Every structure is written in structure tokens, then in C-alpha cells.
Amino acid sequence: MKILFIGARLFDDIALYTKNKNITSILTESNSDSKNLKLADVSYIVPRGMEGPKEIALKEDVDAVVPLIGIDKPLVEIAKLKEDLENNYGLPVVASPLEAVITAQDKLKTKEFFIENKIKTPxxxxxxxxxxxxxxxxxxxxxxxxxxxxxxxxxxxxxxxxxxxxxxxxxxxFVEGIEVSIEVLRWNGKTVPLVPVNKGKTTFEGIHPLDKLKTVPLNMKNVDNENIRSIAQKIANLLGSEGVIDIDIILDKDGVAHFIEINTRPSGTRYLTSASTNISPMHELVDMATGKWNYKDVETRIKKYCALEIPIGDYNTENNNHQFREFNSDNCWVIHGPDKFQRITIRAEDIQKAYEVAEKLNIDYKKFN
Missing domain, CATH: 3.30.1490.20 (ATP-grasp fold, A domain)
Incomplete structure (x- = not known):
């Protein structure tokens, strides 16, 4: 099996997984300085845009394409590439189609989508x-x-x-409350919503969730996690998304969910999702590409751990590389992120034990409360 991955920045999340699955990885990237280039079996430096990846996909005769793009701007181009490769070459591209991307990228269109489908939004x-x-x-x-x-x-x-x-x-x-995200997997018309992630309180300063302490599960009075999952599934189905999407929500003081945005790309909460459910959204993208993805299998593999994520800036450890990016025990932790912007995600049996792990690692989490 040979897969083309577009974009090197997130490739370290799946490099070990592809190797263990005996998948030949072909990687295209526009930045020749990316440190993840060496993790792929074959890598190509191409100009920005999708012409280069298309050329390489056809040249290498790959079996599927998986865009690893964590920013919004290129998503429309990727959706157009998906249409081209799937319709003209029969080559599956694990990404959302054009209409879904356009709806999600334009905040006004997203609002109109929510209202049309009777989904509560501010x-x-x-x-x-x-x-x-x-x-x-x-x-x-x-x-x-x-x-x-x-x-x-x-x-x-x-x-x-x-x-x-x-x-x-x-x-x-402006809705005062708690920021929440949930990732949703969808492929071949089958949908699996994962777990709502608590990203901290809304602030007048607009502090980015990456700079906050985040937790799973979402333990709030008057909040039904299964209802949030159900609405997230409905959104993905109505949108016609493919691969993985991330849905942003604000829970007000009464526990009412206000749906804010949709992102048709991998989420910044993916490590919390992986730690708490034992389902890595990034690994699932690879399974979709290989044709081995089964939504029933994913549902049976979902676990219910607690997880805690803390911004740590720089943490002196050898563990911030792709060889240490798996949650493989009941109480464990993963360091991830670029220099000066590292985060630690801790899996534990309960949230108190997660905080105890942070204390043993001399990580000051209290400043985020």
C-alpha cells in the first residue's frame, strides 16, 4: 500500500503508525526545512498549491491521498484536488468535499447552515x-x-x-461559558462522533484554547455529552464531511450548547481525543485511505479515560518526537508541539490522577485555573 501525504507539519503524528502498518509513505511539502521530511519513505519538495502533489500522486502511482493540513487557507484547493483525483483518476482523497469546505470556511455560510438545520447558534x-x-x-x-x-x-x-x-x-x-470542541470521523457515509473536550472558559481577551488548560471528559451540571455527540453527528451528516472535522461549541451557564464553527481539518484537540478515547483521529485517516476503516470497529474501540492537557512552553525531555506519540497504558503522557509551544497531554483513570502525574513531572498547572 502506498499513500501520498500532503504537508509535513503533522506527519510526525502518523509516521510510526504507517511504518507499523507496512505502508509506503510519500510526502510532499513546500518547506524544505521541515524536520519531518526525513520520517517519510520518500519526500518531495513542491511549490505551494496542489499541482505538485497531484503530479507526485500520479507519478508514484499511489493508492490514496491524505492531506495533513492544519490550517484553513489551503482547504479549498485540497477539495478541488479531491474532485479531480476522485472523478478523473479513481484515486480516493481523505478530505471533505468542496461544498462542505466552503460552508465551513465562510462564517456567514456556517451561520446560515446552522439556522437552516435548526442547530442552536448565538x-x-x-x-x-x-x-x-x-x-x-x-x-x-x-x-x-x-x-x-x-x-x-x-x-x-x-x-x-x-x-x-x-x-x-x-x-x-458574546456567550459567557465554556469553550468545547468535538471531533467527528466520517467516511463512506458512516459517521462516528468522538468526545467533547473542555477548552476552558470564554474570555473577553479572546485567549486561544492552545494557551489554556484543557480536560476530558466534559463534566458539567445540566450538560448531556451524548446529546452533544448526537448533534455533532447530525452536523457532519448534513455537511457531507469526509475524513475528520472539528466542531466548536460554547456551553452557557445553563449548560445550553451554542454551536459556533466547523473546521474541516485535523483539530488542535486531537491528542486529548486520542488520550481519552484511545482513538487517534490521525490514525483513522490512514485507515480510511487503506480501505480498512470500519465505523462499527471504531465505536467498539472507544474507551472512556480522563485526560488533561497543559501548555508547557519547553520541557526538557527526549520524548517529544514521533516515537513517543502513542498512549499505550492506563496512566501515561505524551509531549507534543514545536519548540517553545510544547504541550503535555496526560491520560489517567480519573482527573485527579492526571493532576498528580503533572505534579510528579514538576509541571505548574495551577496558573491556568
Missing amino acids: DFSKISKGFKPELPVVLKKPEGQGGNGIKIALTDSDLEINIDNFECAIAEK
Whole structure:
């Protein structure tokens, strides 16, 4: 079996898995300095865009293509490549189709999708001259991720200063509560929602979840985790997503779920998902490509561990490499992320034991509470 992987940045998440499965890995990347290039059996440096990966896919006569893209901008191009390779060459590409990507990337289209399908989402309005929303309000440009293109206006002055930069944008009601993400696997019309992840409280400062302490499971009064999973499954089915998607939610003080965004790409919470469920979304993408993915098998393999993730900056250990990226026991931990932005994800039988592991590793988690 030979698979083309597009993008080296996330390849270390699956390098060991492909090797253990005797899969020949072909990797394309536009950055010649990527340290993950050496992890693949064969690697190619190509220009930005999808022409290079397409050329290599056909040249190498691969059996499938798996884009490993963690940012939004290239996703439309990937969806167009998917259409081309699947329709004209019969080559499966494990990624969401074009219509799903366009709906997810455009925040206004996402809002319209939620409303059309009666999925609860915060009230919003299109920004127009002279509009006066109820404050605080979240200003969102049509595209952007990781906090880019978003501004929280707390006062009339905030609104006045920022409004000119948000032409053709939306103003969304600020919901005070808990940020949540859930990853959903979908392939060949079969869907498996995984686990809701607690990413911490919403903040007026718009602190990115990567800079917060995150936990699984989502233990909140009046919150039904299975209901969240059910709605996430409904969203993936209606969207027609493929591969893996990540859905962002805010739970208000009454435990009501407000659905915010959809990301048709691997999630930043994938290690928490893997630690808590024993299902690695990245590994599942490989299984989809090989034709061995079975949703019933995934459902039977789902475990219910607790997990804790803490930003640690830099942690002096040899364990931050692809050889140590598996959760292989009941109480274990994984270091991941680039230099200066490392995180530790801890699996444990209960959340208190996860905190105890952090203490034994001399990791200060209390500053995030």
C-alpha cells in the first residue's frame, strides 16, 4: 500500500503508525526545512498549491491521498484536488468535499447552515453602517482561524475603533461559558462522533484554547455529552464531511450548547481525543485511505479515560518526537508541539490522577485555573 501525504507539519503524528502498518509513505511539502521530511519513505519538495502533489500522486502511482493540513487557507484547493483525483483518476482523497469546505470556511455560510438545520447558534447580524448591537459582541471576518479575524468589542469605543476593519463581517452575541470542541470521523457515509473536550472558559481577551488548560471528559451540571455527540453527528451528516472535522461549541451557564464553527481539518484537540478515547483521529485517516476503516470497529474501540492537557512552553525531555506519540497504558503522557509551544497531554483513570502525574513531572498547572 502506498499513500501520498500532503504537508509535513503533522506527519510526525502518523509516521510510526504507517511504518507499523507496512505502508509506503510519500510526502510532499513546500518547506524544505521541515524536520519531518526525513520520517517519510520518500519526500518531495513542491511549490505551494496542489499541482505538485497531484503530479507526485500520479507519478508514484499511489493508492490514496491524505492531506495533513492544519490550517484553513489551503482547504479549498485540497477539495478541488479531491474532485479531480476522485472523478478523473479513481484515486480516493481523505478530505471533505468542496461544498462542505466552503460552508465551513465562510462564517456567514456556517451561520446560515446552522439556522437552516435548526442547530442552536448565538444570535448574530451582518455588520452594516450605523448598526448598534448589544454589547459585548464578537466581530468576525468571513474567514480566519486561531483568533485571527476576530475582535471582542466590550464598549461603544471598541466598536467604533474596530468597525471599519470588519466590512462584510458579522457581529455575534458574546456567550459567557465554556469553550468545547468535538471531533467527528466520517467516511463512506458512516459517521462516528468522538468526545467533547473542555477548552476552558470564554474570555473577553479572546485567549486561544492552545494557551489554556484543557480536560476530558466534559463534566458539567445540566450538560448531556451524548446529546452533544448526537448533534455533532447530525452536523457532519448534513455537511457531507469526509475524513475528520472539528466542531466548536460554547456551553452557557445553563449548560445550553451554542454551536459556533466547523473546521474541516485535523483539530488542535486531537491528542486529548486520542488520550481519552484511545482513538487517534490521525490514525483513522490512514485507515480510511487503506480501505480498512470500519465505523462499527471504531465505536467498539472507544474507551472512556480522563485526560488533561497543559501548555508547557519547553520541557526538557527526549520524548517529544514521533516515537513517543502513542498512549499505550492506563496512566501515561505524551509531549507534543514545536519548540517553545510544547504541550503535555496526560491520560489517567480519573482527573485527579492526571493532576498528580503533572505534579510528579514538576509541571505548574495551577496558573491556568
